[in-house]
Amino acid sequence: MHEASIVRELVALAVRMAPAGSRVLEVHVRVGRLSAVSPAAMQFYFEVMREEGLGSQAVLRVELEPLRGRCPGCARAFALAEPCWTCPACGSTLAFENGDELDLASLVVTDEQRDHDRAEDPRQERRAGARQPPGD
Amino acid sequence: MSSVITIEQKILGKNAELARDNRREIDRRGILAVGLVSAPGSGKTALLEQTLAALRGRARCAVIEGDVQTDRDAQRIAALEVPVVQIVTNGTCHLEARMVQEALARLPGTDLDVVFVENVGNLVCPSSYELGEHVRAVVLSTAEGEDKPLKYPALFRQSQALVLNKIDLLPYLRYDLAQAKAFARQVNPALEVFETSCTTGHGIQSWAGWLLEKIRDRRGPR
Numbered sequence: 001m002h003e004a005s006i007v008r009e010l011v012a013l014a015v016r017m018a019p020a021g022s023r024v025l026e027v028h029v030r031v032g033r034l035s036a037v038s039p040a041a042m043q044f045y046f047e048v049m050r051e052e053g054l055g056s057q058a059v060l061r062v063e064l065e066p067l068r069g070r071c072p073g074c075a076r077a078f079a080l081a082e083p084c085w086t087c088p089a090c091g092s093t094l095a096f097e098n099g100d101e102l103d104l105a106s107l108v109v110t111d112e113q114r115d116h117d118r119a120e121d122p123r124q125e126r127r128a129g130a131r132q133p134p135g136d
Numbered sequence: 137m138s139s140v141i142t143i144e145q146k147i148l149g150k151n152a153e154l155a156r157d158n159r160r161e162i163d164r165r166g167i168l169a170v171g172l173v174s175a176p177g178s179g180k181t182a183l184l185e186q187t188l189a190a191l192r193g194r195a196r197c198a199v200i201e202g203d204v205q206t207d208r209d210a211q212r213i214a215a216l217e218v219p220v221v222q223i224v225t226n227g228t229c230h231l232e233a234r235m236v237q238e239a240l241a242r243l244p245g246t247d248l249d250v251v252f253v254e255n256v257g258n259l260v261c262p263s264s265y266e267l268g269e270h271v272r273a274v275v276l277s278t279a280e281g282e283d284k285p286l287k288y289p290a291l292f293r294q295s296q297a298l299v300l301n302k303i304d305l306l307p308y309l310r311y312d313l314a315q316a317k318a319f320a321r322q323v324n325p326a327l328e329v330f331e332t333s334c335t336t337g338h339g340i341q342s343w344a345g346w347l348l349e350k351i352r353d354r355r356g357p358r
Contacts, residue, residue: 002261036290085322
């Protein structure tokens with residue numbers, strides 16, 4: 001249930017990182033297999049908390065990163081979709097290069113400035129209307 | 137039109153930054169900070185009581201207690217005349233670095249060798265939040281079963297010590313102690329393992345001895 005606190009931080013970070021005047025359409029997050037964070041729980045909280053500055057158009061995309069490393073016993077390189085602690089080939093305890101990721105990788109945002117220059121763009125008007133913060 | 141902006145920042149970067157501030161502050165004061173994490177009811181507070189008694193006269197201790205509700209744990213520690221600050225999280229399932237920062241400010245400024253930070257009882261959520269401790273010890277009681285390191289690997293991976301507590305219950309349980317250690321070492325081969333009972337006092341001296349070594353390492357040659 002710590003996903004609630006994590007998503008609150010995520011939304012605040014996305015709001016801080018988005019260029020002034022733009023609207024955030026997508027929030028791309030990278031989660032490691034050993035991070036003890038549930039993508040489904042993150043989605044649930046995101047749909048509530050995106051209203052705190054991002055708006056309901058914002059979508060969360062969570063990418064689960066495979067576990068990578070090289071077996072210290074048989075030197076075999078691996079990329080695992082599920083955690084596994086011992087090497088299936090030689091039985092050695094595996095050491096991982098990653099797994100703890102909990103990163104805001106990127107944002108997809110509207111190009112407000114460029115859109116503004118293109119006054120004939122019919123989408124401009126719609127976007128300008130939607131730019132109002134929710135509740136206003 | 138839309139565009140992709142690369143951010144590449146840790147979501148909990150702010151917490152990590154505060155944890156680094158905490159570490160700087162406890163280093164400045166020359167204190168060793170020991171985090172205790174576990175599921176609720178594994179005996180963290182009982183272990184602390186025994187540890188504080190074992191360290192009496194050998195190290196100057198203080199405690200930061202984290203709980204969702206009540207100051208019952210802080211009362212138990214205060215009864216031993218050890219400085220203690222209670223953090224009540226009011227529902228939050230883990231301690232965060234900013235809570236520990238506030239608690240540190242309320243502890244005596246000097247004359248401490250070690251501060252214990254007892255996290256909220258939870259085997260999952262505390263793993264995402266660095267607090268600035270030098271070492272983390274995960275407590276696992278025998279009645280919880282031997283497979284918890286495999287089911288909840290994150291906390292076992294980031295801890296330096298594993299305290300297998302309530303070892304006195306072994307005759308009453310179907311619990312394979314060797315299997316529990318093997319599972320824990322699969323997840324984290326570097327774990328220092330202690331077997332303790334807070335009822336009989338078994339293993340407390342060896343755990344306290346390990347802590348004293350860490351305290352000496354921190355103090356350096358004085």
